[in-house]
Amino acid sequence: MGIRARFEKGILRPLEKLDLREGEEVEIEIKRREDILKYAGILKDLSDQEMELFLDATKRRKLFEDERL
Numbered sequence: 238m239g240i241r242a243r244f245e246k247g248i249l250r251p252l253e254k255l256d257l258r259e260g261e262e263v264e265i266e267i268k269r270r271e272d273i274l275k276y277a278g279i280l281k282d283l284s285d286q287e288m289e290l291f292l293d294a295t296k297r298r299k300l301f302e303d304e305r306l
Contacts, residue, residue, distance in 0.1 A: 271295070 238256075242249040249265070257263065271280070271292055283291060 240255065241252045243252060244250075271288075280288065280291065
């Protein structure tokens with residue numbers, strides 16, 4: 238099962254309902270959105286400064302936000 242979550246105040250909050258029983262243990266693999274894009278080759282040629290500018294822009298743009306929230 239793959240889900241998206243948002244990290245807020247030290248807690249990962251799922252962006253969708255989970256089909257889990259109370260107290261059930263899970264294993265979590267963290268993939269940052271920018272890492273996914275980089276591995277896809279989209280950002281591979283950016284300098285460190287350009288990457289910093291890109292990440293800052295993604296935090297401010299609604300394009301990269303979940304509209305369901």
